Amino acid sequence: MSLAVASAPAPVSDRAQQGGRGQADRAQVHELQTRIRQMQATKLESRTLETHPALAPLLPGGALKAGAAYAVHGSTTLLMAMLAGPSAAGAWCGVVGMPDFGAEAAGRFGIDLERLVLVPHPGDQWLTVTAAVADVLSVVVVAPPSRPRDGDVARLSARLRQRESTLIVAGDWPQVEASLTVARSGWDGLGTGTGYLSARRVTVEAAPRGGSGPRRRAELWLPAMDESFRTSGPTRLEAVS
Numbered sequence: 001m002s003l004a005v006a007s008a009p010a011p012v013s014d015r016a017q018q019g020g021r022g023q024a025d026r027a028q029v030h031e032l033q034t035r036i037r038q039m040q041a042t043k044l045e046s047r048t049l050e051t052h053p054a055l056a057p058l059l060p061g062g063a064l065k066a067g068a069a070y071a072v073h074g075s076t077t078l079l080m081a082m083l084a085g086p087s088a089a090g091a092w093c094g095v096v097g098m099p100d101f102g103a104e105a106a107g108r109f110g111i112d113l114e115r116l117v118l119v120p121h122p123g124d125q126w127l128t129v130t131a132a133v134a135d136v137l138s139v140v141v142v143a144p145p146s147r148p149r150d151g152d153v154a155r156l157s158a159r160l161r162q163r164e165s166t167l168i169v170a171g172d173w174p175q176v177e178a179s180l181t182v183a184r185s186g187w188d189g190l191g192t193g194t195g196y197l198s199a200r201r202v203t204v205e206a207a208p209r210g211g212s213g214p215r216r217r218a219e220l221w222l223p224a225m226d227e228s229f230r231t232s233g234p235t236r237l238e239a240v241s
Contacts (some may be wrong), residue, residue, distance in 0.1 A: 014124060014178045049166055052085035058206040058216050059178055064139070067161035071173045074182035076101065077109075077222050078204065079141055081229045082168050082180075084110040091115070091138035096130050097122050098143045098170065108227050131156055134165040143170040150174070179207045183217070199225045201232050 048063040064070070064086060072079050076098075083093050083106070092115045095101050107113050115156040117137060122129040130142045134156070148156075153174055158199035160167055169176070184203040199221055204214040219232040 016022075047164075049086045049091060049136040051227055054218075054220050054231050055204075056083070057083055057135075057182060058204060058218055060208060064097050064166045065177055066138075066164040066166055069160065069167040069169060069173055069175065070159065071169045071176045071179040073171065073179065075202070075222065076170075077105075077200070078172060078180060078182055078202075079168060080106050080109045080111060081222060083139060083141065083190040084229065086139045086166070087111045090134070092117070093139045094119065094133040094137040095142065096133060096140060096142040097126050097145065098141065101141075108160060109229065116187050127152055127156065130167075134167065135158055135163055137165065139166045139168065141168045141170065144173070147172075165184065175209075177209050181205050181207070182222075 001220075041177075044185065047066050048061065051059060051064050051065060053060070059070075064082075070082070072082060088110055089091050092109065094117040096119045098118075099122070101118065103113060103116070103118065106116065117133065119129055126142065126145060127148055130140060134140045156167070157175065159165075167173075180203050181204065183205045186202075187200050190218050202220050202222045204218055204220055206218075208215070221228070221232050224230055
């Protein structure tokens with residue numbers, strides 16, 4: 001089992017060195033693109049990416065849209081669930097700016113660590129790193145340390161559409177296809193003062209693009225006792241005013 005971990009390039013003052021480093025970086029990106037295309041286990045749909053079945057009813061069209069952005073609030077586990085479906089379908093995934101993202105937990109939840117790239121400490125270059133990773137990977141998760149400028153968001157959005165990559169943001173982000181939030185959460189497994197936390201039942205609300213219109217709501221195990229993601233009983237979607 002292999003897991004790629006990358007770091008943001010250190011700034012250099014000399015212009016010649018910077019230019020040389022830029023050429024080397026572009027060569028590495030091209031090499032990584034070639035390698036991933038050759039190693040891709042499954043030919044992915046060009047316009048959508050299969051998501052986890054438990055999350056499909058919450059997303060417009062029941063899948064992740066290539067070239068679009070999504071926001072997730074309140075749960076790293078929900079982020080992992082968003083990655084689990086595309087990863088199982090053969091997509092390469094990346095996580096930028098989340099040093100506490102647990103690779104071991106991700107593996108237990110069905111994310112293929114052979115196709116997972118982590119950049120835990122991108123520093124001030126997080127947006128540049130995110131764009132570079134989106135050039136070569138199908139799905140990218142990022143935790144922005146600050147609010148990006150509108151122009152930067154527009155450029156990244158254009159890049160996502162060009163590369164048909166999907167962006168999942170931990171937190172607020174403009175112009176998302178949908179925004180998913182853990183509205184309520186509770187753990188099972190404890191008895192009368194004894195036992196172990198073994199399963200987490202959550203209510204996830206999904207707001208559509210622009211935040212207007214009815215929201216969707218579903219009860220999920222995130223995770224269940226067997227560490228899987230699934231609906232908590234029959235799937236029920238409700239309009240939330």
